[in-house]
Amino acid sequence: MNKQNGYKCDDIEKLLILDELDASEKSRVTLHLENCKRCRQFASDLENIRTGMDFSTEDSLQPSPHIRTNILERMNQARSTKRRSLTELRWKLKSVLEYRVPVYQAALSGVVVLLIILFLQNPPTELQFVAEDQFITAGQDSLVSVPLNVNIIDNIDSVPNQNGGWNSAEDSVFSRYIFPAM
Amino acid sequence: MSLLKSKYRKQTDEQLMRFLQEREKAAFNELYDRYSVRILKFFHRMLNGDEQKSQDFLQDIFLKIVEKPHLFDSHQSFSTWIFTIARNMCKNEYRKQDVRKIMELKADFETETADRDYFYAQSEQQFDRKQFQTALMNELSKLSDSHRSTFLLRYQQQFSIKEISDILHCSEGTVKSRLFYATQKIAHQLRKYNEEISRNE
Ligand SMILES: [Zn+2]
Numbered sequence: 001m002n003k004q005n006g007y008k009c010d011d012i013e014k015l016l017i018l019d020e021l022d023a024s025e026k027s028r029v030t031l032h033l034e035n036c037k038r039c040r041q042f043a044s045d046l047e048n049i050r051t052g053m054d055f056s057t058e059d060s061l062q063p064s065p066h067i068r069t070n071i072l073e074r075m076n077q078a079r080s081t082k083r084r085s086l087t088e089l090r091w092k093l094k095s096v097l098e099y100r101v102p103v104y105q106a107a108l109s110g111v112v113v114l115l116i117i118l119f120l121q122n123p124p125t126e127l128q129f130v131a132e133d134q135f136i137t138a139g140q141d142s143l144v145s146v147p148l149n150v151n152i153i154d155n156i157d158s159v160p161n162q163n164g165g166w167n168s169a170e171d172s173v174f175s176r177y178i179f180p181a182m
Numbered sequence: 183m184s185l186l187k188s189k190y191r192k193q194t195d196e197q198l199m200r201f202l203q204e205r206e207k208a209a210f211n212e213l214y215d216r217y218s219v220r221i222l223k224f225f226h227r228m229l230n231g232d233e234q235k236s237q238d239f240l241q242d243i244f245l246k247i248v249e250k251p252h253l254f255d256s257h258q259s260f261s262t263w264i265f266t267i268a269r270n271m272c273k274n275e276y277r278k279q280d281v282r283k284i285m286e287l288k289a290d291f292e293t294e295t296a297d298r299d300y301f302y303a304q305s306e307q308q309f310d311r312k313q314f315q316t317a318l319m320n321e322l323s324k325l326s327d328s329h330r331s332t333f334l335l336r337y338q339q340q341f342s343i344k345e346i347s348d349i350l351h352c353s354e355g356t357v358k359s360r361l362f363y364a365t366q367k368i369a370h371q372l373r374k375y376n377e378e379i380s381r382n383e
Contacts, residue, residue, distance in 0.1 A: 013366065014362055017362055017365045020343065042369060045369040048314060049369060051311070052314055053318070053334075053338045054338070061219075061226055061233070061236075062222075063218040063222050067218070070245075071244050074248065074249070075248055078249070079205055
């Protein structure tokens with residue numbers, strides 16, 4: 001085995017193949033090549049391989065033009081599918097809000113029927129009387145004024161809070177729709 | 183449009199992938215411009231010069247990328263990621279072909295020998311780079327999958343040893359030893375053509 005300036009030819013071949021030499025390795029390899037025909041031949045072989053492998057030299061091979069078109073088309077499809085499903089979701093939401101869905105309508109009618117039954121079981125005059133009565137006693141020093149013509153069914157159980165308002169405000173509002181003002 | 187194009191041209195591959203995750207077509211176009219030829223040529227060599235299959239694979243790999251861009255982790259390098267996918271596609275293809283290969287091996291060997299005889303007859307008269315390249319590709323096709331991919335990633339795609347080890351999921355030491363083996367083997371096989379090239383130049 002040929003050995004020039006501390007490097008065996010095998011080591012030189014490996015260094016040439018790796019081609020990631022630092023400055024000192026580079027100068028030692030250059031010195032070795034000056035004195036070793038075998039390694040000079042290998043360096044030349046390697047150079048030819050590198051040139052032969054450079055992908056830019058294979059000019060004739062180009063991607064088929066339809067590939068880009070196909071992929072862009074697929075992206076469009078994916079986009080419109082996404083848009084379609086978003087539109088569908090929006091429509092469904094709108095239907096629910098606008099009572100377009102039959103199931104929702106049925107449920108709503110059920111609730112209305114239930115409320116009518118409740119209404120029939122508890123005649124409003126009696127309730128209205130109790131509510132107004134309670135309002136008068138409780139609301140004497142009330143800061144929040146509640147119109148007397150509003151029928152407040154739930155205020156039977158309500159107690160005025162520290163500010164003199166009503167705790168079951170939501171129920172009060174709800175009750176307006178059940179017992180329209182006389 | 184051209185303003186948009188130049189905007190993307192300045193982005194790194196990894197930034198383009200983030201735009202692609204938002205389904206930006208211009209980002210796809212830019213990545214395709216940067217990688218389609220490289221990937222096609224890699225497939226072409228990995229698939230023994232089967233151009234139709236290489237084109238199909240090119241389309242498949244980009245479809246995978248545009249359909250599942252979220253699979254890309256932006257902390258990694260796009261080039262090593264795309265070549266990892268490309269290499270795995272070839273690996274799967276070899277697996278599929280394994281059964282067929284055994285059947286075709288004999289026929290291949292006979293054609294190859296005839297080709298080589300013709301090549302040697304020609305070589306005495308005239309050598310040029312084109313012929314050298316054909317011989318090089320012929321030698322390359324005889325390497326195992328792991329040696330061939332290492333060789334291609336290094337000499338055709340100019341990746342560093344570290345990058346190749348990331349793509350192939352093996353140690354840098356393994357990459358180096360595969361590279362030494364493949365290069366020395368090919369250099370040895372092509373020695374006579376190299377001598378001819380040197381003489382002509
Ligand atoms: Zn030497």
